[in-house]
Amino acid sequence: MPTPLQKRVYDALKMIPRGKVTTYGAIARYLNTRAVRAVATAVGKNPDAPSVPCHRVVLADGRVGNYSGSGGVATKTELLTEEGITVRAGRIVAFEAHLYTFENESC
């Protein structure tokens, strides 16, 4: 069974529009918590990979970060590229342009 935090993280991930990405910090802030480490861990569990767009979660620096799945970061990068996001050298081009901070959903 997923932990309460995981449930919130997955709910947040599902609301990310296609072609957009978010950061662990943004998710933590949306959940009103500072546990970015716990959020990262929750995303890492990823019990429903196809159901949860976990590949849209990147680092606060604009880098792709990590990924647990087939191909690892390579697959994650490919998925982002398929959504119209350009990734170069493990870093997202126009990162802030694709960044989704839940600002429209926070209250």
Place this chain on the structure above:
DNA sequence: TACATGACTATCC
């Protein structure tokens, strides 16, 4: 119950 770990972030040098 207590300790160690983690798909991170921010600060300091």
Place this chain on the structure above:
DNA sequence: GGGATAGCCATGT
């Protein structure tokens, strides 16, 4: 600009 260190909270053993 780049690397290293500290801080952070939840989860698992």
